Structures are given as structure tokens and as C-alpha cells.
Amino acid sequence: MTADHSFGRLDDDDYPAYTMGRAAAMLGTSQSFLRAIGEARLITPLRSEGGHRRYSRYQLRIAARARELVDRGTPIEAACRIIILEDQLEEARRINAEYRRAAEASPAAAL
Secondary structure: OOHHHHHHOOOOOOOOOEEHHHHHHHHOOOHHHHHHHHHOOOOOOEEOOOOOEEEOHHHHHHHHHHHHHHHOOOOHHHHHHHHHHHHHHHHHHHHHHHHHHHHHHOHHHHO
């Protein structure tokens, strides 16, 4: 990937632009916190060619939510599980809304 191509991706929420050190500094947390939420499978950072963890803005938002919960006294494993369940619930709601719209739009719904 060329430097010109990389600069164009900086607006991409999923582009792994941040090193572990930079991500930890931005979140005001430690690198071990980022490792722990990775081990809990809340986020899976991409790896550079040298094997270093790289984080996207989307992953940093998730990590920030985990940090909020942990700062309130929630154990890290529980915080990760809560966030995963919240995401699953939101996805289920989105799918249900799609099904409702489809059912309301179908001719059989008018019967």
C-alpha cells in the first residue's frame, strides 16, 4: 500500500490507523487494557507486517465504551460481555424492523 493510498483511508472508520501506544494514549488507558479487551474478544486489532497491533476508529469507540464501564467498577470481562450483548441486541432490533417493514409492504399483509 502506498502512502498516497493510505492517506485516503484515514476517513475510513475501519482503517487500522492507530498503533497500540497511540490508541492507549487517546483513550487514557494502558496498553494492557487494550490487550485484555482483545483477549476477551471484544475487539480484534489488525496486525502490521511486523506483527504490531493496529486499531481503527471504530475499535477505539468500542474500547472507550469498555473503559467507561470498567471505570464505573464493572470487571473487564463483564464489560466486554455487556458491550457484545448490546451490539447483538441492536442488530436483532434492526433485523426485526426490516422484517416488520417487509411484512407491512407485502400484499399478503393487506388481507
